[in-house]
Amino acid sequence: MNSNLLINSLTIDWSKVSRESYLRKIPAISKLNYLEFSSPVTCLVGENGTGKSTLLEAMAISFGFNPEGGTENYLFSTHDSHSELWLSKGTKRPKHGFFLRSESYYNIATYDEYYNHEPTLHIKSHGEAFLTIAEQDFVPYGLYFLDEPESALSPQSQLAFLYEIYKNAEAGAQFFIATHSPILLGIPNAELLGFDGGEIHKCRYEDTSQYQVMELFINHREQVLRHILDESDE
Numbered sequence: 001m002n003s004n005l006l007i008n009s010l011t012i013d014w015s016k017v018s019r020e021s022y023l024r025k026i027p028a029i030s031k032l033n034y035l036e037f038s039s040p041v042t043c044l045v046g047e048n049g050t051g052k053s054t055l056l057e058a059m060a061i062s063f064g065f066n067p068e069g070g071t072e073n074y075l076f077s078t079h080d081s082h083s084e085l086w087l088s089k090g091t092k093r094p095k096h097g098f099f100l101r102s103e104s105y106y107n108i109a110t111y112d113e114y115y116n117h118e119p120t121l122h123i124k125s126h127g128e129a130f131l132t133i134a135e136q137d138f139v140p141y142g143l144y145f146l147d148e149p150e151s152a153l154s155p156q157s158q159l160a161f162l163y164e165i166y167k168n169a170e171a172g173a174q175f176f177i178a179t180h181s182p183i184l185l186g187i188p189n190a191e192l193l194g195f196d197g198g199e200i201h202k203c204r205y206e207d208t209s210q211y212q213v214m215e216l217f218i219n220h221r222e223q224v225l226r227h228i229l230d231e232s233d234e
Helices: 052-062 102-116 126-137 155-170 209-219 221-233
Strands: 007-012 034-036 041-045 085-089 096-101 142-147 174-178 191-194
Touching (some): 041 052, 041 155, 052 174, 096 126, 155 174
Parallel strands (some): 041 174, 041 191, 096 142, 142 174
């Protein structure tokens, strides 16, 4: 176990989880009892519906973040959720934190405007706002939960976002990222946890479907399109 991390591991005590809990309905999570982390950057990767965002949200809430995102000071909520996870903390305490999720970004921007008494995020494009959050809120020894941040970012902006993550992770911050982006999955030394197949497992970058599909499309675009379009005409 890496004691230098802000979060070392998570445990689910299923005896304390209600029979109706959504956690029991997701194959990869329903089989999970204990999960240990070894890197300051952990990427959760898998197809839609495999439980990446569900686990990320539960972890963020368990650590005290608002279910809809923001810092620990953001207390608004339009949909209550709760977590039944236990997180094992390291020897260091986070200096700052942020839970970034794209679907509740508008509420985050509104609350940020109220909190800072000036329009900071609403006057920017979606992608510019995400980069602003990375540049202003990512700090050394911070703790961050990011849910598909690439949804607002161009490939070039994803590289800038990657730089902010890497720079602060090297300085003691810790990141948990649910993502479909082959660019963000390429963060050096990141631990990749795959959710496909109904069980959480470590995987190599080159073994992720996100990398394989993108590589196939870029290198064999015409063949891939011909195959897909021919099948759709049948």
